[in-house]
Amino acid sequence: MHFARAVGAAALVHTQNPLRLSDDSEPQPDLMLLRPKADRYRSAHPRPEDVLLLIEVAETTLVFDRETKLPLYAKEGIPEVWILDIDTEQLEIYREPSAGGYRRKLERREADSIAPVALPAAALQIGAVFA
Numbered sequence: 001m002h003f004a005r006a007v008g009a010a011a012l013v014h015t016q017n018p019l020r021l022s023d024d025s026e027p028q029p030d031l032m033l034l035r036p037k038a039d040r041y042r043s044a045h046p047r048p049e050d051v052l053l054l055i056e057v058a059e060t061t062l063v064f065d066r067e068t069k070l071p072l073y074a075k076e077g078i079p080e081v082w083i084l085d086i087d088t089e090q091l092e093i094y095r096e097p098s099a100g101g102y103r104r105k106l107e108r109r110e111a112d113s114i115a116p117v118a119l120p121a122a123a124l125q126i127g128a129v130f131a
Contacts, residue, residue: 006119006121006122006123006124007119007122009036010036010121010122011034011035011036011053011119011122012033012035012036012037012041013031013032013033013034014031014032014034014046015030015031015032016028016029016031017032017041017045017046018045019032019045019047019048019051019054020044020046020047021072021076025072027069027072029054029056029069030055030056030057031054031057032051032052032053032054032055033051033052033054033116033119034046034050034051034052035051037050048076048077048078049077051078052118052119053079053080053081053082053116053119054078054080054081055082055084056069056081056082056084057084057086058083058084058086059086062085066083070102071101073094073097074097074098074099074100074101074102075097076097077097079097079117079118080094080118081094081102082094086130089130090108091108091109091112091114091126091129092105092106093107093108095117108126109126110126110127110130111127112126113125114126
C-alpha cells in the first residue's frame with residue numbers, strides 16, 4: 001500500500017469503510033486518509049472533519065462519483081477528493097470545498113506525482129498506481 005508507508009503515523013488509511021455524513025448518508029469511499037485516533041474509529045465511523053483525503057477509484061462509477069458523490073463531499077467540507085479514472089489512467093484532484101462544489105480542480109497523468117495538501121510528505125507517483 002503506497003499511502004500506508006508514505007503517511008506512517010501521520011494518518012490512518014481506511015479502505016472501503018463507511019463515512020458518516022448524516023443520519024441517512026454513509027457512503028463507502030474506496031480509500032480515506034484519516035486523522036489519527038486512538039481507537040482507530042472502532043467506536044464510530046469517521047465524520048467529514050476526520051478526513052484528510054478521500055479517494056474514489058472509478059472504472060464503471062465515474063459519472064456517479066463526479067455528479068453525485070463529489071458535490072456531497074464538497075457540501076460536507078471534505079478538504080480534498082481524488083478520483084482515479086481507471087479508463088484514462090488520469091487522476092482528478094478536487095480541493096477547496098464549498099456548498100456549491102469544489103473551487104479547484106487539477107488533473108494529473110501517470111508521469112506526474114502528487115501529494116495531499118494535508119500530508120505533503122506523502123507524495124504518490126501516479127504511474128505506480130496503474131502498474
